Amino acid sequence: MYKTGIVWLSNDLRLTDNKLLADASRDCESLLVVYIRESASLKPNRYGFRSLGKLRRKFIDECLSDLNRNLTSLGSELFLMEGSTLTCLQTLIGQNRPDVFYCATQSGFYENDIVQFIRRSYPELRLVESAHTALLDQTQLPFLLADIPKSFTQFRKKVEPIILDSEFIDTLKNNTPSSLPKQPQKPTLFSGNTVPFSADLSFLNDASKTEPAIIFGGETHAQQYLKHYFSNNYASTYKQTRNELDGIYHSTKFSPWLSQGCMSPKQILKTLVTFEQNHGANESTYWIKFELLWREYFFWLAKVLGKSLYLRGGYRHKNPLKSFYPQRLKSWCSGTTPYPLVNACMTELNTTGYLSNRGRQIVASCLVNEFDVDWRYGAAYFEQQLIDYDVASNWGNWQYIAGVGVDPRGGRHFDIDKQQRLYDPENRYCKRWLGEHGSKYSNSAITDYVDAADWPLE
Ligand SMILES: Cc1cc2nc3c(=O)[nH]c(=O)nc-3n(C[C@H](O)[C@H](O)[C@H](O)COP(=O)(O)OP(=O)(O)OC[C@H]3O[C@@H](n4cnc5c(N)ncnc54)[C@H](O)[C@@H]3O)c2cc1C
Structure with a gap:
């Protein structure tokens, strides 16, 4: 049992199927759960654009408010900070002296660099990573990451048998905490960097809404939408409609929630497999898995490419x-x-x-x-x-x-x-x-x- 832990949430803004929170709730006496809004993402970058535009910012604000609400119901709280991610993490670690640090495996070079920096700088700190924003963990890949196949088809042929195996879906079990450890006695946070939650969640309580609005951030909404999508027959015609320019249900529209981790690819896969058992599998239902594999391929490929992901060549x-x-x-x-x-x-x-x-x-x-x-x-x-x-x-x-x-x-x-x-x-x-x-x-x-x-x- 660890005395104090820190969970750094990033693109895994959910309680369900969250291996980090599940592990931490089992292994820590006290726990700080933190999200950091990178201040550099709000300023123009080398291309003259902002990494975080207004629309995604609003969506993420909704995700964070929802997550805070859900964490509070399990006896915890989300600390929302704004600043340089690395500086915020270093200060948190320095002041709270945790025994263990949990974070999602990052595919982007700069995000991954932060994790590696923490690993190097605090050798006494146990660092627990989980690739729970992807379908597979690195150890489940049937090749060494450095040998990732050079084409999607080769990747798919190797990885598909694993994710189609029924035992794989069972790994979803036990990854949702039922309660969370209390915060450290006196969580030390530099108050200048903590920011309030700003999204209006009253929408979620509006009983007059019979269908979930498509794009509203947060796990609560994401899980409702996932259920809604598969309680209709949209998945059975996905392959015929997915290329349309328009139409809400012509493709799944899972991507906004997937990108912030309000739903996990495993949750989608599990719900899809249940749908197939009840309504029959066809080319369309298979094709949703096919597209999730594209996502998986890009995730691991980005990790291998490192900086080359952003280079012109x-x-x-x-x-x-x-x-x-x-x-x-x-x-x-x-x-x-x-x-x-x-x-x-x-x-x-x-x-x-x-x-x-x-x-x-x-x-x-x-x-x-x-x-x-x-x-x-x-x-x-x-x-x-x-x-x-x-x-x-x-x-x-x-x-x-x-x-x-x-x-x-x-x-x-x-x-x-x-x-x-x-x-x-x-x-x-x-x-x-x-x-x-x-x-x-x-x-x-x-x-x-x-x-x-x-x-x-x-
Ligand atoms: C230039 C370009 C930029 C893109 N940028 C992003 C991005 O920033 N974020 C993002 O999630 N997707 C991106 N995509 C992929 C794809 O366009 C979106 O995932 C998809 O349109 C999202 O809508 P959906 O959830 O209804 O997709 P669906 O067709 O319903 O697919 C289901 C899921 O499979 C995954 N998926 C589908 N197609 C792709 C693909 N080509 N590559 C990777 N994953 C895929 C997504 O997670 C998606 O939610 C990009 C595609 C192009 C061509």
Whole structure:
């Protein structure tokens, strides 16, 4: 039994299927549960965007308020802090002198660097990591991480048999704490850095709502939505509808909650398997597992790639000759390009923080292939805008489209007119986001100029 523990929650904002909280509740006499909002994410980065935009910030605030409420019901509390993540953690460790430190396995280079720094700096501190934001733990992978397959197909063939095994689903058991240890006698927190919870959760208590609203942060809502999705028959037609640009249930819409860890991929898999037992398995239900494996692949791949995830040459160390055209980038971000379909997609992204997978592929291809802009600007803009931003899936997918990633075909170039004919033949999607005449809107006169002052610093 440890006297004091600290759990650092990041993208695992839930109580259920949370191995860290379950272990800590069993092994610690007192426990501090903390979340840190990285202050650097609120300032413009090297691409001129913020890593944390307004829409995701609101979503995360809802997640945190909900988690605090749920932790309180188990006798604990969430400490919410804002500052440099590393400095906050160092101060917490220095002042509270814990015996054990729990955190999720991080796939992003910078986040992982923080964990490794703590491991090196406090050799006497026991550090417990859990890859519970992914399906598998590193020890369950059927290869050494450094030997991760070079294509998704090879990865899937090796990993799929493990996750389809019924025993695997049983590992979900025992990963939910039923109560939590009290906080340390006098938890020492530097009060300047603790911040109040700001989200309004009254929505959750509104009995007049019969269907869960799609995008509202927090585990309570996520678990309701998971149940709702599988108590209908949407999963049985997923494969036929998943590529649509529009339509709430045309794809699962699990991604915002998955990205903050309000639901775990294992919970989805378990609910899906139960759905298959009750309603029958088909190609569509299988395809949800297939997509979760894509997520899994990007998660582990990002860990192996380290910094290369963010480098122009990417996984392939190729250096595509791209330039920086501020006007093109600006028109792409604001949805005022010569392509109505791209404009509609960017307007949806800017308004809601969500965009279908098809929409993401189309706009990413447009930036890279039509506008010849360095793909990292697109990835950084998505990072700012998406409410489901996930470091591994975002930068991994961008690399893939830009032809510097794990795509065996070496990149994807989408014919925008063809995509419009296939996915929006009646202009409904464009009209929805651009207005009745918006679909005819065209700003073909993009003035390309490059002023030295516009070039970003490397
Ligand atoms: C350029 C680009 C950037 C992207 N950035 C992100 C991101 O930041 N965060 C994110 O979660 N997804 C990202 N994706 C992947 C995908 O577009 C979204 O996961 C999906 O649109 C989310 O909607 P959904 O939950 O309804 O997906 P569904 O179609 O219902 O899929 C179910 C789940 O499978 C996973 N999944 C599906 N497709 C992919 C994929 N191509 N790569 C990885 N996982 C996948 C997601 O977790 C998703 O929630 C990106 C794709 C592209 C092309």
